[in-house]
Amino acid sequence: MARTGPGVLWRAREIVDRSARQSPARLALGVFAAVIALVTVLLSAPWATAHGSRAPFVDALFTATSASTVTGLVVVPTGEYWSTWGLVVILVAIKIGGLGVMTLASLLGMAVSRRIGLTQRLLVSSETKFTRLGEVGSLVRTVIVTSTILEVAIAIVLLPRFHMYDESWGTAAWHATFYGVSSFNNAGFVPTPEGLAPFISDWWVLLPIIVGVFIGSLGFPVILNVAQHLREPRRWSLHAKLTITTSSALVVAGAVLVAAFEWTNPNTFRDLDASGTALASLFAGVMPRSAGFSTVDVGQMHESTWLLTDALMFVGGGSASTAGGIKVTTLAVMLLAIVAEARGDRDVEAYGRRIPRDALQVAIAVSLISATFVLIASLLLLAMTGERLDTILFEVISAFATCGLSTGITPTLPDGAKYVLTVLMFIGRTGTMTLAAALALRNRRRVIRLPEERPIIG
DSSP: TTTTHHHHHHHHHHHHHHHHHHHHHHHHHHHHHHHHHEEEEEETTTBTTOOOOOOOHHHHHHHHHHTTTTOOSSSOOOOOOOBBHHHHHHHHHHHHHHHHHHHHHOOOOOOOTTOOOHHHHHHHHHHHHHHGGGGHHHHHHHHHHHHHHHHHHHHHHHHHHHTTTTOOOOHHHHHHHHHHHHHOOOOOOOOOOOTTTGGGGGGHHHHHHHHHHHHHHHHHHHHHHHHHHHTTTGGGGGHHHHHHHHHHHHHHHHHHHHHHHHHTTTTTTTSSOOHHHHHHHHHHGGGGGOOOOSOOOGGOHHHHHHHHHHHHHHHHHOOOOSOOOOOOOHHHHHHHHHHHHHHTTTTEEEEEEEOHHHHOOOOOOHHHHHHOOOOOOHHHHHHHHHOOOHHHHHHHHHHHHOOOOOSGGGGGGGGGHHHHHHHHHHHHHHHHHHHHHHHHOOOOOOSSSOOOOOOOOO
């Protein structure tokens, strides 16, 4: 018996390594599907609900998908509907989902790096210490340790503040831990019925959550690269520089515009003082990264704020992160290409590096295919419901970008619409990640090239 355990573990590791080498995209899809199925079974048990009866299958499946894909959309009030054990299952699903995203996305990135040229591979090896797909174990351990340290740090900061709100040390520790895991993994789930609304002006509670969401949205490659060269920003990789720069710009622009749009809204920001408005605006500017937390009723915001949030959610966060969307580097590459075209430059360049043309092709493909998924899902929900386009579009983009912000219509949707959003969350979490890797791996070499002829554009 002593030999059986290690043998099974060794065999499982070999299977994972082989799957990562042969079909990393299939590995990503299979792992997430298996986790969602298991969490659905657990949430369907009577002990998972506060009222002690089985949850409807569609609600259990939707919640399991939302937690495992670290989305945060809900069809039932999380803090009221689920029991303590149900919340534990959701929290574990968030943790596994977040680890799975970062690990599998990094595996896909390594799969791509093995298929590129020698020069590019040398650059990759200088930016991360994981250069071989056989190092799955080391990668997983590093991701687990790094994410857990950051989650614990957030929880430690929040613990005394929750205790000051007349919570016992046990309850405060539970809430701090839940928010620490949920914020770093950009999940957006809250353990209490009132959520974060009571803390709308509390910097001690909201700032650690903001920092956790932002760091989690950067992605494991960026976190590792910055940690290795913390005092030498010039040695940061191009990916890290683009991710941090674009993410910071979107946060600042989002916070300023939200403040401008909601400043006089009596249902959101008007009754807040200057400090409260600044905090609420910053919070609202960061959350579309893919977190989904809110301190005000999103359904009461102006339509201009919804449209701004739609755009921010669609972009999302960094690659190989817990955030969703098309990713900030996708947007950055396309913007840099536009600037290069406007200047008449032959190459797309940034921070002293030339970005290969196939990276631009992948960015365009990911953006257009993502927009197509959003369009199809919006059409389906419009046909199934009597809701307006603006609210439907908001929910669809939130689901696809695994954000979790909602105007409040998701719980009232018919079962068919809930299944559509469930599929969309799964596609949004695994689709762009595997699509980008698949497109990057399909690099055919052709001996004969056809004559060039330029069509009229614009």
